[in-house]
Amino acid sequence: MAGIKLENVDKIYAGGTKAVNGLNLDIRDGEFMVLVGPSGCGKSTALRMIAGLEDISGGTISIGDRVVNDLPPKDRDIAMVFQNYALYPHMTVEENLAFGLKLRKMPKAEIQKRVLEAARMLGLEQYLKRKPAALSGGQRQRVAMGRAIVREPQAFLMDEPLSNLDAKLRVSMRASLNQLHERLGVTTVYVTHDQIEAMTLGDRVCVLRDGLLQQVDTPQNLFDSPVNLFVAGFMGSPAMNFANAELVRGDGGASVAFAGYKLPVPEKIFADKPGLDGYFGKPLILGVRPSDFDEASNGNGDWARMSVKAEVTEELGSEINVIFMIDSPPVEHKDTAALAQDAGEEEDVTALPLAGDKSMWTARVNARSHVRPGDSVELAVDTNNLHFFDKESGLAIGHPANR
Amino acid sequence: MTAVAAGERSTAAGAPRRSAAGRIVDRLGSGLVQLVMIVVALFWLVPTLGLLVVSLREETANNASGWWTVFTKPAELTLNNYARILGNEAFTSSFWNTVLIAVPTTVLVVVISACAAYAFAWIEFPGRDWMFLIVVSLLVVPIQVALIPVAQLYGVLGIFGSIPSVVAFHVAFGLPFAIFLLRNYFIGIPRELLEAARMDGGGEVTIFLRVIFPLGGPAIASLAIFQFLWVWNDLLVALVFADTDAQPMTKALQSEMRQFGTNIDILAPGAFLSLIVPLIVFFAFQRYFVQGVLAGSVK
Numbered sequence: 001m002a003g004i005k006l007e008n009v010d011k012i013y014a015g016g017t018k019a020v021n022g023l024n025l026d027i028r029d030g031e032f033m034v035l036v037g038p039s040g041c042g043k044s045t046a047l048r049m050i051a052g053l054e055d056i057s058g059g060t061i062s063i064g065d066r067v068v069n070d071l072p073p074k075d076r077d078i079a080m081v082f083q084n085y086a087l088y089p090h091m092t093v094e095e096n097l098a099f100g101l102k103l104r105k106m107p108k109a110e111i112q113k114r115v116l117e118a119a120r121m122l123g124l125e126q127y128l129k130r131k132p133a134a135l136s137g138g139q140r141q142r143v144a145m146g147r148a149i150v151r152e153p154q155a156f157l158m159d160e161p162l163s164n165l166d167a168k169l170r171v172s173m174r175a176s177l178n179q180l181h182e183r184l185g186v187t188t189v190y191v192t193h194d195q196i197e198a199m200t201l202g203d204r205v206c207v208l209r210d211g212l213l214q215q216v217d218t219p220q221n222l223f224d225s226p227v228n229l230f231v232a233g234f235m236g237s238p239a240m241n242f243a244n245a246e247l248v249r250g251d252g253g254a255s256v257a258f259a260g261y262k263l264p265v266p267e268k269i270f271a272d273k274p275g276l277d278g279y280f281g282k283p284l285i286l287g288v289r290p291s292d293f294d295e296a297s298n299g300n301g302d303w304a305r306m307s308v309k310a311e312v313t314e315e316l317g318s319e320i321n322v323i324f325m326i327d328s329p330p331v332e333h334k335d336t337a338a339l340a341q342d343a344g345e346e347e348d349v350t351a352l353p354l355a356g357d358k359s360m361w362t363a364r365v366n367a368r369s370h371v372r373p374g375d376s377v378e379l380a381v382d383t384n385n386l387h388f389f390d391k392e393s394g395l396a397i398g399h400p401a402n403r
Numbered sequence: 404m405t406a407v408a409a410g411e412r413s414t415a416a417g418a419p420r421r422s423a424a425g426r427i428v429d430r431l432g433s434g435l436v437q438l439v440m441i442v443v444a445l446f447w448l449v450p451t452l453g454l455l456v457v458s459l460r461e462e463t464a465n466n467a468s469g470w471w472t473v474f475t476k477p478a479e480l481t482l483n484n485y486a487r488i489l490g491n492e493a494f495t496s497s498f499w500n501t502v503l504i505a506v507p508t509t510v511l512v513v514v515i516s517a518c519a520a521y522a523f524a525w526i527e528f529p530g531r532d533w534m535f536l537i538v539v540s541l542l543v544v545p546i547q548v549a550l551i552p553v554a555q556l557y558g559v560l561g562i563f564g565s566i567p568s569v570v571a572f573h574v575a576f577g578l579p580f581a582i583f584l585l586r587n588y589f590i591g592i593p594r595e596l597l598e599a600a601r602m603d604g605g606g607e608v609t610i611f612l613r614v615i616f617p618l619g620g621p622a623i624a625s626l627a628i629f630q631f632l633w634v635w636n637d638l639l640v641a642l643v644f645a646d647t648d649a650q651p652m653t654k655a656l657q658s659e660m661r662q663f664g665t666n667i668d669i670l671a672p673g674a675f676l677s678l679i680v681p682l683i684v685f686f687a688f689q690r691y692f693v694q695g696v697l698a699g700s701v702k
Contacts, residue, residue, distance in 0.1 A: 053598050074604040086595035090617040099613075100603030147603070 002064030002154040003029040003187060004050060010058035011045050011211070019045040021211040022059070027155075032181050032188045034202035036195055038234070038338065042211035043191045044159055050189060051080050051157050063154055074103075079148035080157040084164060085140045087132040087147075093119075094128040097146050118146040121180075138169045145180070155187040162197065174200055195235050199223070207231050209338065215401070224385075227401050229285065229335035229394040232387060238290045238321055239339070240387065241361040242331040245286035247279050247388075256386065258286055259328035263304045263383055273398025276388055284397065285331055287387035290321065293363035295371070296378035303380035308363075310375050315367070322363045322371050322379075330359040335394045451678070458484055458671035465667050484672045494673060496648075497655035501677070503566050504641075504651055505634040508573040512630050513623060515574070516581030521611050523582065524589040525597060535586065541579040549576070550643050557644065564646030572644055573634050581626055588622035589615060624688050632681050652677045 004027040011020035020042040027033045035043040048054040050061055052073035060067050068076050079100070087096050094115055101111045119125045122142040132140055141161065148156050162170045162177075178201060181188055192198055198205045199219040207214040207222065207230075215227040219235075226232035232240045245258035247265070254265040270277050296305055314321035330336075363379055371377055388397040395402045427436075456470040459480045473480065488494050522528070523535045553572060557563035592615065600610045616623070638653040645654060656673050659666045 051598075051602060053601070073598075073601045074606070078602070080599070080602045082595045082599060084593065084595055086593060086599040088596065088600075088614060090620075099600075103604040103609060147599075151603075 003027055003031070004155055004189065005062045006046070006050070006059065007061075008059035009046070009049060009056060009061060011042070011049060011054060012057040019211050020049070023208075023211075023213055025206060025213070025216065027187060027189060030185045030187055032190065032201060032203045034190045034192060034198040034205045035208060036192055036198040036205055036234075037208035037214075039193060040210075041208040043193075043208050045211075046208070047080075047157050047159055047189055047191045050155075051078060052076050077154045078157055079151040079153040079155075080159065081144050081148050081161045083160040085132075085144040087140060087143055089132055092129050092131055093124060093135070093143050093146075096132070096143055097150050100147060100151050114150045114152070115146075118149045121149065121183075122146050137165055138173065141165060141173060145177075149180075149184070153186070155189065158188065158190045160192055161190075163192070163194070170197075177201060196237065199235070205235075207234060209234075223289075225396065225399055226387070227396055227399050229287075229331075229333055229389050229396075230338060232287050232389070232396070233336060233339040236289060236291075238362040238364070240287045240289050242336060242389075243286050243326060243328050243359065243361075244283060244331055244391070246281070246283055247276075249280055254280075256286055256388075259326040261306055261326070263306070263381055263386070265386065266383055268384060269386060273388065273396075274403065275398050279388070279397065283391050285333070285389040285391055285394075287389060288361075288381065289385060289387075290362040290364040292382040292385045293322075293365060293379050294382075295365045295369040296380045298366050298369065298380075300380065300382070304383050306379045306381055308361075308377055308379055310371050310373055310377050311360075313371050313373055317367060319367050320365050320369060320371055322365055322377060324361055324363065324377075325358045326361050327357070328359055329357050333391075333394050454671055454675050454678075456480075457667060458675045460484075462668040465671075484668045488669060488672045488676075491669075494652075494655060494669070497650055497652045498676065500566060500645070500649055501635060501651035501653070504569050504573070504645075505631055508570050508577065508634045509627055509631045511570070511574045512577040512581050513627050516578055516585050516626070517616065517619065517623060518611070519578075519582045520585035520589050521615055523586045524592075525615075526607065535582075538579050538582050542583060544579075546572075546576050546640070554643060564644065564649060566645070566649045569640060569644045569649065569651075572640055573637070577630050577633070581630065584626055585619060585622055588619055592618055628685060628688050631684055635677070635681050 004025075006023050006025040006027075009020055009023040009025075010018070012018050023042075023046060025033075025046075035046060037043050045054060049056050050063075052068065052071060056069050060069055062068060063076055063078065088099065091099065097115045097118060098111050101114065115128075116125070119128055122145060124139065124142055124146060127135060127139060127143075132143065135143065141164075144161065162173050165173060174197060181201075190197075190201060192201075199222075202219055204216055205219050205222055206216040209230055215222060215231045222231060222235050226235060226240075229242070233242070243258040245256050248255055248257050248262075252264065253267065254270070255262050256265050293306075294300075294303070296303075308322075308324040308326075310322045310324055312323040314323070363377075365371065365377075365379070369377075389395065390397055453470045456473050457465055459482070460470065460473065461481060461483060519538075523531060523538075549572075554563065557568045562568045596614060596618070597610055600614045605613065636653065637651070638657060641651045641654040642657075645651060650658075652673065656670060656677070659669050659673070
């Protein structure tokens with residue numbers, strides 16, 4: 001096993017498109033690193049450069065202590081799982097698993113042992129003599145994993161391996177992937193566009209956008225303190241709510257004013273976000289996670305209140321997403337525009353006919369609250385988790401990386 | 404099975420209207436169309452059957468009455484013509500010449516074109532697409548324009564009239580189409596399969612032999628059959644380039660044609676022998692025509 005180190009890695013395609021731009025990433029030995037971002041952000045390109053399937057235009061990639069820039073894929077001692085599995089259709093499952101070992105001239109007995117071991121681990125024993133065409137999607141996926149496992153490589157590279165599975169299977173495969181990593185402890189680089197996969201699988205998650213690294217951190221840290229508007233909006237579902245706001249100083253201390261609402265800003269936030277006190281009287285962007293709302297009757301006594309009118313409610317069983325309008329135009333920033341475009345590509349967002357001067361917010365409340373569309377709701381907000389972003393740069397104010 | 408499916412399709416309410424050709428294709432399995440196809444097949448088979456019968460009758464019998472009289476006088480059938488022709492040195496050597504021309508040509512065309520097609524499809528090198536365009540444009544060059552220059556060239560090289568010279572000509576003119584066909588098939592193989600093989604430790608040669616070649620099976624089999632048939636049945640190239648020692652069966656049979664009389668006792672069995680070999684080849688390879696070799700590899 002080995003760590004993987006990317007230093008100032010560039011990828012420029014013929015025609016001048018810069019797919020990856022000065023990427024620095026230090027993947028530790030045994031770590032599960034997830035590369036996440038919207039389509040076209042360069043995450044797959046980065047992975048393929050580590051694999052050796054794409055040339056590196058600039059910078060260096062090392063696996064262990066070895067710079068691998070000019071090594072062909074087979075000499076890098078890594079295994080890859082492809083999005084569409086790429087099983088050899090003319091070989092049985094057993095031959096598929098053994099192929100890589102055979103090419104490496106491993107003794108027959110050892111091949112046999114490893115193949116059986118991997119098959120047992122993945123529950124493929126009874127399918128060893130079948131061809132891929134006779135397997136279900138989930139089984140094919142497991143064969144693809146098995147082909148990587150038998151190699152016992154320095155690192156696994158996975159390119160959206162679960163995206164062709166149906167939703168239920170994806171969840172269970174996600175769990176088995178976690179187990180597998182736990183058991184084998186092999187350094188893994190995993191590419192996905194699904195932020196839930198990223199959050200659940202990654203030891204650390206690397207958010208990419210337009211070939212540029214945005215933030216690398218543990219899933220919790222990404223969620224709690226995103227470095228900019230893009231990461232804030234990308235991680236977490238439903239997405240973070242944004243509004244143009246202003247910091248004001250009043251009798252009871254500082255507060256943030258937006259769309260006719262006024263939420264107190266605790267002193268602790270100023271302590272945690274140095275530089276925020278320089279924004280008094282200046283416009284900034286406020287971000288509130290849907291999960292930092294609750295209904296006032298359930299909420300903590302000292303949380304701030306907001307009265308809103310529920311436009312749409314999404315009942316998820318364990319909780320309800322309350323969608324409401326605030327009287328302020330949607331935040332316009334290149335980061336939020338990129339997010340909107342990405343959301344439009346991947347799923348049908350319930351698009352309300354928005355009047356230009358209103359923006360849509362989502363609050364997640366307890367399922368016991370029985371909010372109905374059209375109801376007036378008194379919401380409580382956990383003001384300790386307010387996020388503030390610079391209006392020009394989109395950077396989180398006071399974030400360690402932006403100081 | 405097929406008939407049921409066709410029935411379902413035509414009764415499906417609100418199904419989109421299909422073109423006339425599409426509807427015919429849909430009905431290919433139904434009774435009437437099958438009947439028509441049987442008639443057409445018989446129409447094509449009757450002369451072949453006639454040839455077989457003629458080859459099995461003595462020359463005198465053939466001169467006296469038509470081959471269909473065999474149905475009333477089956478006792479006339481004999482293997483004498485075949486015995487005679489197989490004992491005829493000139494004929495047997497021309498049969499072997501045909502084999503010696505057709506088999507190496509087919510092997511060479513398949514091997515060379517498969518290698519070239521792999522390179523054109525999956526290896527990056529400068530000028531690749533231009534070179535492929537040139538190969539494609541060679542498809543339209545008729546062989547007739549090359550007969551005289553190539554004959555001169557063979558004269559200079561001193562190989563004119565030999566079997567290798569005939570093989571070389573066939574290979575040269577078989578390659579453009581072969582490369583075109585295989586390259587277009589290979590490019591349809593999912594890129595990830597090759598990348599997976601590369602990650603598994605395969606070099607270009609391994610990928611070609613262990614992944615591309617098996618997956619290209621149907622295309623390679625069809626190419627091999629067609630190439631074999633073309634060369635086996637060729638007369639033009641043999642007439643120009645093969646001298647008497649190297650002449651294949653087509654040319655040998657042609658030389659047995661007479662202005663008066665027919666030599667039917669040589670022509671009929673010879674023609675039938677030259678016909679039976681391609682049939683055997685076809686039936687031997689036809690199981691490789693199965694579709695869906697790639698099923699299950701991706702997604």
